[in-house]
Amino acid sequence: MRDLQLLKGQKVDITKGNGVRDIKILLRWDTDHNGISVDAAAFLLSAQNRCERDEDFIFYGNPESRDGTVTHAAAGKNVESLSISLSGIPEQYARIAVTLTIYEGEQQNLRMKELSGLQLLLMDRKNGEELYRFDYGADLSDETAVVAGELYRHQGEWKFSAVGSGFDGGLAALCKNYGLEVEQETDSEAAATAELAERVGLVEKADKVEKVDRVDRGDKVEKGEKAEKAENVLPQTASAVPVNVLSSIDLRKKIVGYTLVKKQLTDVKARVGIVLDITGSMRNLYSSGVVQEVVERILAVASLMDDNGSLDVWVYDTEFSRLPPVTQQDLGSYVFTHIMNNDSIHKFGRNNEPPVMEDVIQKYTREEKETTPVFIIFINDGGVVKPTKKVIMAASPLPIFWQFVGIGDSDFEVLKQLDTMGGRLVDNANFIHLDRIEEVSDEQLYDQLLNEFPQWLKAAKAKRIL
Template structure:
């Protein structure tokens, strides 16, 4: 459904919707221009009564966990995710904005931007609920209130606003009663001294923690590994930063599961390499430094999974034998060779759970058969297919990744593969 400016639509009436994602997109006509999305949690008087209720890249998670700001890497540039049951009673509205970074200072205005839109998605299943294209009537403005989520008679509705502001983020903050210092840069001042900005990895650790709580895994300790396909078809995803993002997202899981906070990493094509562990101290540009700029890494060949899988088993059962279970995430964007079946069957007696993630549009015929594969002491592998891993939220990703792991933990403990 495409909304018109000023149109209001029901969001929760007659549904069991619990999580929303508003995904924002735009284009530029001038180089060096930057736009940011944000939101304000407002009272009945349309006032942002606390500094920490302004959610943006510098304060990406509300204190109640209801609202989070997420970067995206695709046509949709940024997202605001809302967990409706967590919204506090004092919040009657949430206003969504986009602003040009230092627009007044650099001389950019909304006439230099194009294709402004916001899409609302069902955060539970990714279904698009509506799209609102706006901004064609804007000229010298440097900020826009794109829309507003508001409560009416106990249900949430959305108002498509699309109204421009002069004065950028500073003007928006003032309009919602947030005080900023006159001589401060708008984006820096908006952070507010009362807000403790979170780095992306810190935000992701919080989201992992919430996922662990839902799945009753908060007391579990595990070693975490990541195997990355680096065959020719993956080249674009390495170049555009998607693989770096995958490393950072899985590192957050390692930080919560493993007491040393290290993520073991392998890459493979028809050869494989074991990389230095990724940690919070070295994850920045990890893929560029340890893969793309490393001449010793074999890249862009054909796929051959068994050798790297055998090295994973060797590391965790011979070199570093431990009573801790292993949660191994295996990223692949095409068909795997059939001999992986034997590796998976043989390793069913080992404390390793293989979580395969298929990305892209391949058929994944072999991986789809994991759940029905016979001859194993326990079901030690799971497969999920995510066509565009860059567009899925951290919350959705962690839910999918951790969905089968608790079942395996229980079965492996009953079979004495791991300790109870």
């Protein structure tokens, strides 16, 4: 009987003598670290062990090779897959390196020792038979990337080598090793994030302000004019800003698109809403422009998932207000116009979550009753009242998923209990803590926001909620 378990350094035949032509590789891992983001990828390599074109790097941002023989997909929580048609791989490719990396591991001081249960499963796609498995990573510590294994040609057949070798320097180091030219990071979403950071007005300095097309945000900047002061870039003011808001949204939509591919959500449509805490402790985040940027970042999600491309908005303290939806066209001064400069909104009081949550339920299940799922992102900086749990429990039979985002340094005692709270038809809520949301990259933010949504969709369909 053939031993399925491989040891590090072992080499085995894949195609020779057994008729296997199409395979699937599953890469699995476990972690107790909520903030870590892990990505699988494949490098299609020439005989010189080089990735000759950027298109030969297959990952969730480029999920299919040009000829369709190699595809990447998310396959569940903490598992990603690579499907490979070995018989169709062009002759120019001699090897395929299968890798796992921690996103921004070096920057965030996240290492391979944060992961456990690292496993590679190699399966026959035709019949689902498991061919081999490789448990690795026990010897990894401070690395941020690992080459799990390699497929390679040998005398006209394909073999597999169990590698399990770690890399310092993350994805950038891997790309450099395989001949791809990089600056700081190489994957497409990181490049988009870097470009966005250069262009978003909140971080631009006055001496970097360039000529921009006409932007209407109260005052108007004609093409060719320059802003005179850095203060003018703050989005909570009604003055013109030296940034094309639609361009920054387009960049963020691109990153959301990559995340939807990774989470297998590209065909999912959902009504998207945001609930914003406007209690007293949030005052500085509104005045500094952080909330305006949060709205923009979430609008990018709604732009791709919601049929009408708009984001429904609520704010609350002891009272709540349901606001007009935000779109790309009116994003520029939304927080200033509809919240800060709106005297009808009760602001900077204490927390009281249940009333605003009940209004969310009212809108989507009675006023606008549809079969489309609802994805609510609930921003809060602490002090959530305990009856919130009762509303979540009562709402579990409804087509609404609540993604709570805790910002700041509160203990979030109530929200932390959501994952273990019993008595619900399905687990309809998730909580993530982002101490300084303005410092979290877009890629990491979208990855965490959408992490539990696919599991809820599956459970809700099984219970006929959707």
